[in-house]
Ligand SMILES: [Zn+2]
C-alpha cells in the first residue's frame with residue numbers, strides 16, 4: 533500500500549528522529565496549506581492537529597518523541613522544496629526504467645507531475661480520488677488534457693494510479709461487490725482519461741472460501757475491462773496475505789489472471805511490492821535468486837509491469853503490510869542493490885511507497901538518490 537495507508541499510530545523509526553526535529557523546527561516559517569482529511573480519520577487527525585499546534589508554539593525547542601504520522605502532515609505546494617531536502621536525485625546519473633514514488637495529489641491531480649519533479653522522480657504513482665472514501669468523481673477531457681500537458685513538461689515518463697482501499701472485488705456480499713465494481717470502473721475511466729500507464733489494484737478479501745473469492749475477483753475485473761477500453765493497463769498487486777486477502781502467493785495470482793478471458797489478458801499484469809512479498813514469506817533478503825526464479829516460473833517477468841520498492845518493518849512471513857525506508861527494515865539494502873542491477877528488471881518501472889517524513893520531499897529524495905547509486909553499483 534502507498535504510505536498514506538499507514539496507521540497514524542505507528543512508531544517513527546529511531547533513525548529518523550533528527551531529521552524530524554530539524555524539519556519541525558522550520559515549520560512555522562512555511563505557509564501551511566489547510567489540512568484536509570477524510571472524515572473517517574477524524575480522531576487521528578484531530579490528535580495530530582493538536583500536536584502540530586504544540587510543535588509550532590515550542591518551535592525553538594527540540595520535539596518530544598511523538599507518534600509518527602505521514603498522513604496528517606500538511607502537504608507543501610509543488611515547487612516549495614525545503615532546504616533540508618538535499619540535492620535532487622536527477623543529479624545522480626541513472627539510465628534505467630522510470631523510477632520514482634507515490635506523490636500527493638492534494639490540490640488536484642495536476643499537482644502530481646511537479647511534485648514528482650520536486651523529489652527527482654521519473655515515475656509517479658497517485659490517487660485519482662480520495663482513496664479511503666467511496667465518493668467518486670469524473671475526470672473530464674479538459675482535465676485529462678491539462679494533466680498530460682503538465683506531465684509533458686517534466687522528466688516523468690511513467691504514471692500510475694493506485695485504486696481505492698475500500699474496493700473488494702472478491703467480496704461474497706453482493707452489495708459491497710457491486711459498489712466495488714462501480715468504484716473500480718470509475719478508477720479505470722479516470723485513469724484512461726488522464727492517460728496513465730496503469731492502475732494498480734489489490735486483490736480483495738475472499739471472506740467465505742478462497743477459490744470462490746479468486747473467481748469473483750477475476751470476473752469483476754473482466755466485467756470492467758470489457759466496458760472500459762483504453763491505454764491504461766491493470767496491474768494486480770501481490771499482497772502480504774493478511775486475513776482473507778487473496779494474491780499473496782505467486783500461484784494464486786497466476787490462478788486469478790488465468791481466469792480472465794484470453795482477449796483481456798494482455799491488458800493485465802502484475803505489480804510486485806517488495807514489502808508485501810517479503811511479509812508473505814518470499815525471502816528477498818536471504819534468497820533473492822530463489823524468489824525471482826520462482827516468480828519467473830509461476831508468473832513470468834513478461835507480466836511484471838511495476839515494482840513497488842519498500843523495505844518492510846514486519847518480518848519475513850509475518851503477513852503484515854508495514855512499509856519502511858529502504859535499508860532500514862527487515863529486507864535491507866542487499867535485495868534492493870540486486871533489484872537495481874538485475875537485467876530482468878531493467879525495463880520495469882519502480883515506485884517507492886516508503887514513509888514520507890514531515891516535509892514530504894526529503895525522504896523520497898534520499899531514497900531515490902540511494903537507489904540510483906545502487907544502480908550505478910556505488
Ligand atoms: Zn498497494
Ligand SMILES: [Zn+2]
Nearest residue numbers: 533534805840
Ligand atoms: Zn505497494
